[in-house]
Amino acid sequence: MTAPLHEPTAEAAPSAAEEAALVSGDAKAVQGRSLGRIAWERLKRDKLALTGGIVVLLLILVAVLAPVITGLVGQDPEAHHEDLIDPLFGTPIGSFGGISGEHLLGVEPVSGRDIFARIVYGAQISLLVGFLSAVVAVILGTVLGILAGFFGGWVDSVISRVMDGLLAFPQLLFIIALVSVMPNEMLGLTGTGVRLFVMILVIGFFGWPYIGRVVRGQTLSLREREYVEAARSLGAGRLYILFKELLPNLVAPIIVYTTMMIPTNILTEAALSFLGVGVKPPTASWGQMLSNAIDYYDSDPMYMVVPGVAIFLTVLAFNLFGDGVRDALDPKGSR
Numbered sequence: 001m002t003a004p005l006h007e008p009t010a011e012a013a014p015s016a017a018e019e020a021a022l023v024s025g026d027a028k029a030v031q032g033r034s035l036g037r038i039a040w041e042r043l044k045r046d047k048l049a050l051t052g053g054i055v056v057l058l059l060i061l062v063a064v065l066a067p068v069i070t071g072l073v074g075q076d077p078e079a080h081h082e083d084l085i086d087p088l089f090g091t092p093i094g095s096f097g098g099i100s101g102e103h104l105l106g107v108e109p110v111s112g113r114d115i116f117a118r119i120v121y122g123a124q125i126s127l128l129v130g131f132l133s134a135v136v137a138v139i140l141g142t143v144l145g146i147l148a149g150f151f152g153g154w155v156d157s158v159i160s161r162v163m164d165g166l167l168a169f170p171q172l173l174f175i176i177a178l179v180s181v182m183p184n185e186m187l188g189l190t191g192t193g194v195r196l197f198v199m200i201l202v203i204g205f206f207g208w209p210y211i212g213r214v215v216r217g218q219t220l221s222l223r224e225r226e227y228v229e230a231a232r233s234l235g236a237g238r239l240y241i242l243f244k245e246l247l248p249n250l251v252a253p254i255i256v257y258t259t260m261m262i263p264t265n266i267l268t269e270a271a272l273s274f275l276g277v278g279v280k281p282p283t284a285s286w287g288q289m290l291s292n293a294i295d296y297y298d299s300d301p302m303y304m305v306v307p308g309v310a311i312f313l314t315v316l317a318f319n320l321f322g323d324g325v326r327d328a329l330d331p332k333g334s335r
Helices: 015-030 036-046 045-062 066-072 115-151 153-168 170-182 192-222 226-233 236-275 286-296 301-331
Strands: none
Touching: 036 045, 036 301, 045 066, 045 115, 045 301, 066 115, 115 153, 115 192, 115 236, 115 286, 115 301, 153 192, 170 192, 170 236, 192 236, 226 236, 236 286, 236 301, 286 301
């Protein structure tokens, strides 16, 4: 007589606690994350980008709080200290350009002005021109680029030819010529204010084709997507499609190219000040300090090193941060 077959035993029903854990686990598994959060998590893993971002934030704080910082160290960027200058050679007394506990980065030759205070105030000029000219370029480039990519035809042809012409135009020579003939008073601004206004507008105007090309190329691709066709089929107008469907999807490349454009603008401002067509003395500018240091590079090299390092670190920080933002927002195009 054969042994009876064993019936399969029924699995024990999960307890209430186990069911709650399963439901909680499923909820966590399907929990969505926004694109911004995903990009931030990628950016946090890039230590170099985070370091660059921290330096950028510190530079912005230094520029905004320049009067407070110079007041804490007890220095005025326009105060002269002739007693710290060698009357025979016109160079600072002491080693490394007169660095001391009172003058953290030394003093300028001949005038004896505190270099630390002038570096702090020079950050205001560099960041102001860098950011505002980038804003001008982004506004023009985004509007004209999206119009060229969306409408195509003769609109695209005209805007594209204008971009080609501006990219081939020598902007430095144009700015030099323009600033040289500008009046000292304009739109309620005087002296340095006029020069800053002209530099911001001209640098931004000649910078918009770079971002305009990117926006145009992205728009050419996005306008054929399904959601744009769906919006058209539902009767959406052109303005709605441009600003509600296309523009939000262009935010990522716009942010990336903005962060890459700011250091270029800072270098342009430094070059203009170095050539003598930037801000006027006694307003502090890193490029202007480099220009003045040419006559003292052998007798007081620190006067050239300090503003040069300031420009180098600023541009490097923006580039590192911009590379990190690009990789976070566009992982497929990462290095």
